[in-house]
Structure formats: C-alpha cells, structure tokens
Amino acid sequence: MSGVFDAVVIGAGHNGLAAAATLARAGMRVLVVERAKTVGGMAKTVDWGAGAKGPEIAHLLYNLSPAVTRDLKLSLDTRSLPTIALSPDGAHAVMDGASLIFAAGGMHPQAADYAALHERLCRFAAFLGQLSDKPPPSLAGGLASLRDIGGMARLGLGLKRMGKADMREFLRVILSNAHDLILDELPDGPIAGALAADAVRGVWAGPRGPGSVFTLLYRMGQGGGAALPIGGIGAVTDALARAATTAGAELRFGAGVASVEVEADTVRGVTLEDGTKIAATAVLSSLAPLPSLHLAGAAHFDVETTRRARKVRAKGTVAKLNIVLKSAPDIPGLTDAQTAGRLIVAPSAAYVESAFNPVKYGAVSKHPVIEAVIPSLTDPSLCDGDRQVLSAVVQYVPHTPEGGWTDAGRAALTRRIIDTLAAYMPGLPELIEGKTLLTPADIEHLTGAPGGHWHHAEMSIDQLLTVRPMNGMARYAFGVSGLYLCGASAHPGGDVTGSPGPNAARRLLQERSA
Amino acid sequence: MTQNDTYDAIIVGAGHNGLTTGCYLAKAGLRTLIVEKNDWIGGAAVSRSLHDGWTYSNCSYVCSLLRREIVRDLDLPRFGLQVIPYEGGATFTGDGDYFAYMSDHDALRREIARHSPRDVDAYDRFAQTVMRQCRFIRPFLLRNAPDPTSLHPRDLGELAFLVKQAHGLGARELGETIRFWTMSIGDFLDEHFESDLIKAHLAGSGIIGTGLGVYSPGTAYVLLHHYMGDVDGSIGAWGFARGGMGAISNALGQAFAEAGGEIRTGAGIDRFRVRDGKIVGIALENGDTYDAPIVASNMDVKRTFLRHVDRACIPDDFHKAVTRFKIRGSSAKINIALDRMPAFPAAPPNAPFLRGDLHCSTSLAELERGYDDWKDGRWSAEPYFDMLIPSQIDPTMAPAGQHMMTVFVQYAPYDLEVDGVRSGANWTDGARDALADCVYEKMQQAIPDIRDRIVHSEVRTPLDIEREVGLTEGNIFQGELTFDQLLFNRPVPGYADYSTPIDGLYMVGSSSHPGGGVMAAPGANAAREILRRAGRGRKMPRLAS
Ligand SMILES: Cc1cc2nc3c(=O)[nH]c(=O)nc-3n(C[C@H](O)[C@H](O)[C@H](O)COP(=O)(O)OP(=O)(O)OC[C@H]3O[C@@H](n4cnc5c(N)ncnc54)[C@H](O)[C@@H]3O)c2cc1C
Numbered sequence A: 001m002s003g004v005f006d007a008v009v010i011g012a013g014h015n016g017l018a019a020a021a022t023l024a025r026a027g028m029r030v031l032v033v034e035r036a037k038t039v040g041g042m043a044k045t046v047d048w049g050a051g052a053k054g055p056e057i058a059h060l061l062y063n064l065s066p067a068v069t070r071d072l073k074l075s076l077d078t079r080s081l082p083t084i085a086l087s088p089d090g091a092h093a094v095m096d097g098a099s100l101i102f103a104a105g106g107m108h109p110q111a112a113d114y115a116a117l118h119e120r121l122c123r124f125a126a127f128l129g130q131l132s133d134k135p136p137p138s139l140a141g142g143l144a145s146l147r148d149i150g151g152m153a154r155l156g157l158g159l160k161r162m163g164k165a166d167m168r169e170f171l172r173v174i175l176s177n178a179h180d181l182i183l184d185e186l187p188d189g190p191i192a193g194a195l196a197a198d199a200v201r202g203v204w205a206g207p208r209g210p211g212s213v214f215t216l217l218y219r220m221g222q223g224g225g226a227a228l229p230i231g232g233i234g235a236v237t238d239a240l241a242r243a244a245t246t247a248g249a250e251l252r253f254g255a256g257v258a259s260v261e262v263e264a265d266t267v268r269g270v271t272l273e274d275g276t277k278i279a280a281t282a283v284l285s286s287l288a289p290l291p292s293l294h295l296a297g298a299a300h301f302d303v304e305t306t307r308r309a310r311k312v313r314a315k316g317t318v319a320k321l322n323i324v325l326k327s328a329p330d331i332p333g334l335t336d337a338q339t340a341g342r343l344i345v346a347p348s349a350a351y352v353e354s355a356f357n358p359v360k361y362g363a364v365s366k367h368p369v370i371e372a373v374i375p376s377l378t379d380p381s382l383c384d385g386d387r388q389v390l391s392a393v394v395q396y397v398p399h400t401p402e403g404g405w406t407d408a409g410r411a412a413l414t415r416r417i418i419d420t421l422a423a424y425m426p427g428l429p430e431l432i433e434g435k436t437l438l439t440p441a442d443i444e445h446l447t448g449a450p451g452g453h454w455h456h457a458e459m460s461i462d463q464l465l466t467v468r469p470m471n472g473m474a475r476y477a478f479g480v481s482g483l484y485l486c487g488a489s490a491h492p493g494g495d496v497t498g499s500p501g502p503n504a505a506r507r508l509l510q511e512r513s514a
Numbered sequence B: 001m002t003q004n005d006t007y008d009a010i011i012v013g014a015g016h017n018g019l020t021t022g023c024y025l026a027k028a029g030l031r032t033l034i035v036e037k038n039d040w041i042g043g044a045a046v047s048r049s050l051h052d053g054w055t056y057s058n059c060s061y062v063c064s065l066l067r068r069e070i071v072r073d074l075d076l077p078r079f080g081l082q083v084i085p086y087e088g089g090a091t092f093t094g095d096g097d098y099f100a101y102m103s104d105h106d107a108l109r110r111e112i113a114r115h116s117p118r119d120v121d122a123y124d125r126f127a128q129t130v131m132r133q134c135r136f137i138r139p140f141l142l143r144n145a146p147d148p149t150s151l152h153p154r155d156l157g158e159l160a161f162l163v164k165q166a167h168g169l170g171a172r173e174l175g176e177t178i179r180f181w182t183m184s185i186g187d188f189l190d191e192h193f194e195s196d197l198i199k200a201h202l203a204g205s206g207i208i209g210t211g212l213g214v215y216s217p218g219t220a221y222v223l224l225h226h227y228m229g230d231v232d233g234s235i236g237a238w239g240f241a242r243g244g245m246g247a248i249s250n251a252l253g254q255a256f257a258e259a260g261g262e263i264r265t266g267a268g269i270d271r272f273r274v275r276d277g278k279i280v281g282i283a284l285e286n287g288d289t290y291d292a293p294i295v296a297s298n299m300d301v302k303r304t305f306l307r308h309v310d311r312a313c314i315p316d317d318f319h320k321a322v323t324r325f326k327i328r329g330s331s332a333k334i335n336i337a338l339d340r341m342p343a344f345p346a347a348p349p350n351a352p353f354l355r356g357d358l359h360c361s362t363s364l365a366e367l368e369r370g371y372d373d374w375k376d377g378r379w380s381a382e383p384y385f386d387m388l389i390p391s392q393i394d395p396t397m398a399p400a401g402q403h404m405m406t407v408f409v410q411y412a413p414y415d416l417e418v419d420g421v422r423s424g425a426n427w428t429d430g431a432r433d434a435l436a437d438c439v440y441e442k443m444q445q446a447i448p449d450i451r452d453r454i455v456h457s458e459v460r461t462p463l464d465i466e467r468e469v470g471l472t473e474g475n476i477f478q479g480e481l482t483f484d485q486l487l488f489n490r491p492v493p494g495y496a497d498y499s500t501p502i503d504g505l506y507m508v509g510s511s512s513h514p515g516g517g518v519m520a521a522p523g524a525n526a527a528r529e530i531l532r533r534a535g536r537g538r539k540m541p542r543l544a545s
C-alpha cells in the first residue's frame, strides 16, 4: 500500500467503522486498522462452541441513533424485546414501552404511575438525545455556550413539546439520582429495580448516586426499549463495515497500531505493531484518551493534558457470562414469548444499590444485578438443534478483585451468577453445556478499553458533555493537529449508539473544508 | 384568655434566619412579631446550659458561613457577637500517629511530606482550586438564584450576573468549574492526593450533614459549602462564637428588639391562616391568633406546608414537590462536659492543632463504608466525627480547668432499622446509648481515656434534633444540598425567590437558597424580597456585590 490516506481510523469497533463510513462517503480516502481478526470491538457475534454463536460482549441495542442508520443507509433486521422484571415471588411483570402488565396477565397496580413516569422520562430523554448527534456545546465562548443548550431547548423539540413546567422539572432532575426519581413515583420492587438497573448499567455508580438520572435518560434516548439484532450484535458492526467498504474505505485486520506518528505537532500517520508505516493526514482513534495519548507520545501534549488524561476515571464494573444450553430453560410464570424478552434480575432499587456497595472496595456483589437475554429464542440461526444461548450482563464485578483473579474466584463468580439466575430458572444448572466468563479485566484485554469499562470513560457528570472525556478535549480534536477521538470515550459516550464516530468524522470534515 | 393583635409582619420561628429577616423588616419600619415554639431562641444556633457550669453549643458548634455583610449591617458585635478563629486540626490513626493540619504553610508542607512527599505540591493545587471556587461562589450567596426558565428581567439580570462572573473564568476554568461542581469529593481528592490519611482528613467537609457518601457526585460542592465562609475576611477559616453559637442568635435577637421587634417564645404555631389564596395571619397552639399581611416561615419547607398549612390552600403540584423534597437526617451530636483536658498520647504536649477540629477516620473507604451503613438504616459502625474542645479558646464554656467538647457524628439515620422495620421510633434510650458508645469506642483512637473524662453528656439523635429544633428528620441543612435542591431548585422550582403559592407567605429558613449552615443569607435575601414586594425595597441595604 502506498500513498497518503486522508484518514486512518484506529479500531474497527462500531464507532471506528461509523466514522470511517462517514469520511469515505464524503470522499475521503480512509483506512481502518484493527488489532483483532474481525470487526466489532465490544459489539461482536462470536462462536460460543458446541455449535452455537452469540454476542460476545454487548448484546442488545438500546439507543442506536436513527440519524446514523439513516445517513449510513444501514439495513438492520432487529426485533424489539419487552423487558421482563423478574420478581422473587414469581409475579413477574412485562414492561413494554409505557405499558406495564403482569406476565401472567392482568392489570399491574403500578401501571398508571409507571406509564406517566415512562412518558416523562422519554420526553426528557428525547430532549437530551438531541445533543447526541452533535458535538457538545463548546466552552470557548464562556457561558454563552450554555445558552446554546437553552437555545436548543427553545428552538428544537423544546418549544414544541417541552413547556416551562417540563423545563423546570428537567432542570431539577437532570443532575439528580435515579433512586429518588423512581421511588417518588413507584413503590420499591421489581419495576423500580428494573429502572434503577437501567440507570446504572455499565457505570461505576449505584442508583442513589447523583448523575444516575442522566445515565438513565441517556439509555432511554430512543424511547427506552431494547432491540435484538438478528444475527447477533455483530450484525450491526458488519453492516457498518459494509457501509464503510461500500463507500470505499479499506479495513485491515491483525493490524494493531504501535504509535501515531507526529511531526511538528501534526499527525503524519501510524506505525503498526509489525513495523508497517502508514502515512495519513488525519488519525481518528476509537481508544480512550490515555491509550490514544500514549500512542501519539506524551511528549506531544502539555503536562496538564497528560495529567488530565491520566485522571480520566474508567473503573469497569460489568462482567459477561455467555452460556450454551442444551435446551431452553423454563421460567415459571413466563410464557415462551416472554422468556425471549430482556430478563432483568433487580428485585428492587435497594437491591441494585446494595449490589454496588462491594465493588467500591474491590469485591464482587453478593447478589448481582443481571440483564439476561436468550437471543436464540428469537433468532434460531444462532444455534444448532435444540441448543440455546443465554447472554448475561452482570453487575457489579470489579476490574480486579483484591488479590487478582484466580480460577477459584472466577468459578465462584460464575456459580454466583448461575445461582442468581437459577432462582428464576430452576433447571438451569443441568442445562449448561458450556460457558464463558469475561471479567472487566478480560474485556480490557480483548478490546483495550481502560478498566474494561463499558463506556471507555466513566459516564459521570464531571466527564460528560462539555468535559467528556476530559476538560479541554471535548470536541473530538485531541491535542495534536489532525488527531481525533472517535470512540465511546468521546461525546456522547458509550453503548452501541453510532454517535461519537460520525460526530468526530464531521468535526474533521468541517476543519478540512474550513 | 386568648390574645390577638395585628402586625405588619410575623415570622414563625426564631432560628437565626428568622431573626435575621426580623431585623431587616423591623429596621425598615415594619411592626414585626417573631413567634417561637421553644422557650429560647436560636433554633440550631443555640447555647444552652444543661450541666452546672458548662455551656453547650447544642447543635451547630463552629462559625464561618455567617455573612460578613450581615454582621456589619446589623452591627452584631455591638450586641456581644465575637468570633474567635481557631486554627489547625488533626486526624488520629489507630496506630498512634496522626496527620495534623496547620495553618502555617511551611509547617503544613513538612507535615504532609512526613506522610507522603508527593502530596506536598498536590496540596497547593487542591487549595488553589478550592479557593478559586470559593471566590466564584461567594458573590451568589447574597443574591437571588437566577431562574433559567424565566424571561423576567430580574431573572435575566441574575443570569447575566452569572454569565459575567463565569466569563471571567475562560474556557478551561469554566470546564474545571463544571467538573468541580458535579464531582464527588472522593474522586476530587483521588485526583490530587496519594495518602489515604490526608484524603480522609480533607473529605469530611464533603459529607457533613448530607445523605451522600464521599464517592457520591456533588459532594465536592458540599465541601465548598463548608469552605466558602470566612472569619474576619480569611476565606475558609472557622471560628468559635464566644459563649457558643447562641451568641449569634442572641445578638440578632437584641438587634431585633432594638429595632422595635417583638419576640414571643413558648409560642408554637398551629397553622398559617389563609383566605382566598392570601395569608392573613397565624394561629398559635395556645389559641392566640395574630393578623398580618406578611408572614414568613423560618421552619423547613416540609414542616411549613405539610403540617401547618391547610392542604386545600396549596396547588397539587406544589404539594407534591414539597412531599418529595429530600430532607434526610444523617447526623448526630454529642456534647460532653470533661473533668479536665483529655490526653492525646499521639500528639506532642500542648500541640496547637488540638485546638482545632479532630477526627479519627483514616481512609475514604472507611468513610464510604460509613455511608453504606447509613443507607441500610444503621449508624456507621466506624463513624466519622468532627470534634472540638472550644473551651481551650473560649473559657466561658466550662469551669476553670475543666472543658467542653463538641462531637458532630456522621452518619446516623433518622429512621433507624430494627428487625427489618425502619422508623424514628426505634431511637430508644438504649439505641441512643449504643450510638454514643460506638462513638467513644472509635474516639479512643485519639483519647484512650475518654470514658473516664466524661462528667456529663448530651447525646442527640436525628430524632432528638427533629423534636427540639423542628428540623424535619434532623436534617441539619433544612434539606439536602444536592443539585436538585440547590439554586433555582431550592426549595421548589419556581419558588426559589422566597415566595410561596400563598400570597404574602414567604420562606426564610435554610430550606431556601443558598441553604443551610449558620449563614443568615436565606434570611437576609428573603427580607430583601419581602421589602421589595411591599414597596419598601429602598429600606433594604445593598448587601450583595
Ligand atoms: C460487558 C459489556 C456489555 C455491553 N453490552 C452492551 C449492550 O448490550 N448494548 C449496548 O448498546 N452497549 C453495550 N456495551 C457497551 C458497548 O459495547 C460499547 O460502549 C461500544 O461497543 C463501544 O464501541 P467503540 O467502537 O467506541 O469501541 P470498541 O467497541 O471498544 O472498539 C475499539 C476497537 O479498537 C481496537 N483496538 C484497541 N487497541 C487497538 C490498537 N492499538 N490498534 C488497533 N486497534 C485497536 C479494539 O480491538 C476494538 O475493536 C457493553 C459493554 C460491556 C463491557
């Protein structure tokens, strides 16, 4: 390969791919270099052994940006799943949009309050969601930039759907905690628990922590549902890869970047781990700030920036357990269709908060919060015969417990997860044919995300919007001329949203056309 | 025989904020009455003698937040108010060492270096950031909180002031300010320091009085709330009011009397009297009624509206907002009469830092675990406490040679859990003693013979504080200092300007902006608003910048 690329994108996770597709569609000559053998990053469908495939890490779509699907012309086959709030007493509930019923049928006493809360949250989330597909407001103009937000409020959705009373309520709750917000409307129990779990999934926080309303609204940006991509989550990254290559971008695998070349404070290209040099006038990194800074060399950044990059918090709290089952588990109280839903083990908001306690001190939750899905029930193409795959996102698990991960520690965690699920799926242990546990440390090893963190950088208010991932680096341009952040650590943040990548790409395009 | 009379204004509650409002209204020529349920004035700023020869600052115990402008304006020193600064402090470890905080910069650097050489410069950076944030926030304390949803010129004016203040910061500073205001004190300290002990020593101010842990976002702001005051212009300094915190309330009471105001103690309100959406007066528990077109409540917003206002008089959404207002008790207080100055074996003899605030919590994890206990309805197994012996500096507090010690304890829940049931009623005498015992146990880290030194003690649970001062759930700030209850959200969005849905009824206590602490700012701001609406705005001195 010779010649100079207009842009090299580091990492073929969904954000790197979406960035590449956006740039290639604008006519740029783009190369994506990926250390792994395939695309996907945290969003991959992989072989689980025993004739089964399933999502390796991420498993569901919560808030994929419709703008991205539209702009990149992605055609995705997805099924929306109801949320099943599992209840220890067997009175499970089905939450589907604003509707709430008992799984066994029948009016749920909290239905009206839940519907009102859901509707209010969706309205706020849609307002916040408007900020996702653009760069965060800049601070360059001082506080005037905060008027940007106010301006958006009035001009955009704001004026049409958000009256003064709503605006007041939004400003009251936006920095507050999900626990109080939820329990102001609902009694504590599985419904409150499911909402609380959604609020903190992937972050280092409990529902009582201020800021958890923000993360709840972030997740609800597209209506608060969850969709299962047919073919597994990898189908989404595959579609993005096709969008990128169709537009002319090149992808190279087994091509880990060893360094970003910088001369005279300007990016010149990258050097791969095998020594290959690739020249480019821009580099977009889907890695977090600190690894990105290390690739370019700390010498090119001022001391303050280095210090800030080092202080970006990313303490992963989520493990993944992938289980191959001989056949579908029976969940007493659920129909087959409900068993295929998004299953939440979070019997109360208090349970979720208690689960958070141990991880603060480097220990695993005694009673973990779980979001499980059996994708093969909806998408039989994933497995041979009667087999099923169960994908469980498990919280809270520290990156590394006191004394490090041992086989015994891993086995104990695996057992704890299975026992927690088995309380609702009585025959589960006997059905297990194979299982893979990924701790946050494993996830860091697989993807390079600091701490194995879901969002690459903590989604706390002091690392969001104008200060995401760090103060002074919020609008994708990253210190050195021609270097950009395009992954989950950049605004608006993680999840399979597809937003940070194209936002970063547009920033580059704007600078080039200016 | 019941009494009745007519006034220009009535204030319910003689806490320091109610007294402050009273002073300004009386000085503006309004015939003003203050009614107070207790037989004494001061609310949570009070000195009482419960054991012969000793004076306790029963609730609040140190002074810094009290706005200088108000002290000057009301001429409080003339009424006996004298604030004596104290310096230094220490955290004692379990293994016979301590970290001492000293105001002498070089000494402090040496002390930090003794524990963690790399933290020496970090401290200067930390102190600079906190100081910069203090300077940023102080001008807002004596102003109304701007309402960002309002297009009213006055709100726009306040917003413009905010923009102007913030503009001076520049982009980087503004970013740091946003971060500081939203982050946890634990994360903030982790960004700066390595030594657990030093972090623990500095973290306490971020959690005092709150239902938050050191790792809860927003606690860096709470720290600021404790650093933004001053003593004699020295920002961040704290002092003792000579004669206890009651000296502040007593000075305010005298200033009020001199301006012609009347105080009636032992006069608890039964209800606010409202007619056609307008306040007309109050009715006391003893049957007395008083009329006034202006009535101000110094009680917290929950007590005011959920107990003393007829439900039919307030709109549903306001009622709901008040119901969900968070006012969680998390603190206890122990006041102790000591037979002599206790020995601190770890400290050098007569160490000056013993005259400051003393602690025994040695890591952020320990503090956070204390919060976890509280969340579950227990007091912290290893409580954090802020203890001082003011009689070393102010001899009026105890007989000669003997001493008075004040111990603020974090965390203790209001709704204590016993056998799966959480309720204030679980605070039995036994539970109270057990709490005190737990505190003394931990205190032995600093003072091994503490139990032998105690001549008398007063242990106050959140329930006791609620019962006596009327602070709902014993919350020391009349409402949590979280984002959803600060600035334009305090106490209720749309009513941050001290007004209420009832025409002529105002909120003047710590439930209102800028919040709790012995600051007098809510009281003064509310007075300004009341006088402005009464067309007497010119009678209010300009306090704010
Ligand atoms: C356990 C878990 C479950 C999750 N579940 C969900 C879910 O169900 N739904 C959801 O929306 N989100 C989920 N998330 C979050 C979501 O997966 C991520 O936020 C998102 O996929 C991040 O995408 P990205 O493209 O920014 O980064 P990544 O997907 O992390 O991609 C980064 C890429 O960079 C590559 N790379 C790293 N270093 C180098 C190098 N030096 N040179 C070249 N390439 C390199 C990596 O191999 C990787 O492919 C989950 C996260 C975790 C941890």
Ligand SMILES: Cc1cc2nc3c(=O)[nH]c(=O)nc-3n(C[C@H](O)[C@H](O)[C@H](O)COP(=O)(O)OP(=O)(O)OC[C@H]3O[C@@H](n4cnc5c(N)ncnc54)[C@H](O)[C@@H]3O)c2cc1C
Residues within 6 Å of the ligand: B012, B013, B014, B015, B016, B017, B018, B035, B036, B037, B038, B041, B042, B043, B044, B045, B058, B059, B060, B061, B062, B063, B064, B065, B267, B268, B269, B270, B298, B299, B300, B331, B332, B333, B408, B465, B468, B469, B470, B471, B474, B475, B476, B477, B478, B508, B509, B510, B511, B515, B516, B517, B518, B519
């Ligand atoms: C234990 C403790 C320690 C503290 N330590 C400090 C400290 O060291 N420094 C500091 O700055 N702050 C401290 N604070 C906080 C500070 O004391 C309070 O925030 C502040 O004093 C509140 O003042 P206020 O005037 O707003 O209300 P309050 O002091 O609560 O006054 C309300 C008044 O209303 C009266 N009242 C109640 N019900 C009725 C009724 N029905 N009829 C008539 N009157 C009624 C009450 O008796 C009381 O006098 C502490 C608080 C507590 C509880």
